[in-house]
Amino acid sequence: MKIWIALVLATFAVCATGQCPQCSTMKWAMCDVPSCQCSLTMGVNVHQPLNCTALVPKCFLMKTEMYRAKAGLSTRSGGKPVESAFVDNDGIYDPDCETTGAFRAKQCNNTDTCWCVNSAGVRRTDKGDASLKCEKLVETYWVRLQLKHKAVSTPLNSSVLQSAIATAIQARYFLDLTHVKEEVQYDPDARLIFVDLKKEKTDRTTDLSRVAYYMEKDVKLDPLFLEQARLTPVVNGQTVEMEDILVYYVDVDPPTFTMKKLTGGIIAVIVVVILAVVAGLLVVFLARRREQKYSKAEPREMEAL
Ligand SMILES: *[C@@H]1O[C@H](CO)[C@@H](O)[C@H](O)[C@H]1NC(C)=O
Ligand SMILES: *[C@@H]1O[C@H](CO)[C@@H](O)[C@H](O)[C@H]1NC(C)=O
Ligand SMILES: *[C@@H]1O[C@H](CO)[C@@H](O)[C@H](O)[C@H]1NC(C)=O
Numbered sequence: 001m002k003i004w005i006a007l008v009l010a011t012f013a014v015c016a017t018g019q020c021p022q023c024s025t026m027k028w029a030m031c032d033v034p035s036c037q038c039s040l041t042m043g044v045n046v047h048q049p050l051n052c053t054a055l056v057p058k059c060f061l062m063k064t065e066m067y068r069a070k071a072g073l074s075t076r077s078g079g080k081p082v083e084s085a086f087v088d089n090d091g092i093y094d095p096d097c098e099t100t101g102a103f104r105a106k107q108c109n110n111t112d113t114c115w116c117v118n119s120a121g122v123r124r125t126d127k128g129d130a131s132l133k134c135e136k137l138v139e140t141y142w143v144r145l146q147l148k149h150k151a152v153s154t155p156l157n158s159s160v161l162q163s164a165i166a167t168a169i170q171a172r173y174f175l176d177l178t179h180v181k182e183e184v185q186y187d188p189d190a191r192l193i194f195v196d197l198k199k200e201k202t203d204r205t206t207d208l209s210r211v212a213y214y215m216e217k218d219v220k221l222d223p224l225f226l227e228q229a230r231l232t233p234v235v236n237g238q239t240v241e242m243e244d245i246l247v248y249y250v251d252v253d254p255p256t257f258t259m260k261k262l263t264g265g266i267i268a269v270i271v272v273v274i275l276a277v278v279a280g281l282l283v284v285f286l287a288r289r290r291e292q293k294y295s296k297a298e299p300r301e302m303e304a305l
Contacts, residue, residue, distance in 0.1 A: 057101025084254035120209035142250035164233035
């Protein structure tokens, strides 16, 4: 009898672990028998069903990461595609999601401080209190990805690199190539690759933020995919590894940060520039002094000889 029960349990265990395929687009998902529906644990007893043939909505991913107490994103900096473009300087928060996985327009991170976000979940207004009104979710229709690749031994052929990147975006992130609008740009000296993902301003089905978020994880942390291979395009047999990524968001309506906040950032940049200039001058000054010392010392040494 005991042996029989053990056998039944063992068969059950094999079925439970062996029956369902895993979720290829989300490494943390659980796919349980008998339905094999994969779901993501986003909170205590919050199990979000997933479609594993598509990228998981960014809102669900952020919620999961907060739940899993993951570290925040690193601070990012760089140049803009248009004046109204902005980057995510806040990092991660615990978002409120619609059942579809879309971000709610107003986010409060479980506090009394709230702000309005775009469809990529990135803050686009100043922070306010709980009474803040966010009329609608403003769509992000253009995302610029600025990738920096690691140093390579032989220079990369830019046309081959450009098509390798475009192909990777289609194959890895399931994004139709029609959304890679302008040609992929490449600056070999700076090792920078610029990719512009765009959609029609009225398009509410294509979600560019998922592609950007999966790519950020691929470059900065670990891939969200079950398969942990990195985003490494191969150019003429040479594997190109990425070392950094910066994402710009362009919304259908420009963001409404006040100038007060923006000048804070500009002042900080100016201070850094001034510090760099002062440091540079100091180096030049010290080098000159040393030179002078040497040139003064030399004749005396000559005399001594
Ligand atoms: C899952 O995503 C794929 C790709 O976007 C889509 O074609 C399919 O209809 C989705 N399935 C469900 C059940 O929503
Ligand atoms: C959200 O709250 C968490 C703590 O619960 C904090 O670590 C995080 O920085 C907050 N994020 C933002 C964008 O305010
Ligand atoms: C780059 O590759 C393309 C296509 O393979 C080729 O036509 C072109 O001549 C190459 N350019 C250089 C500078 O090697």
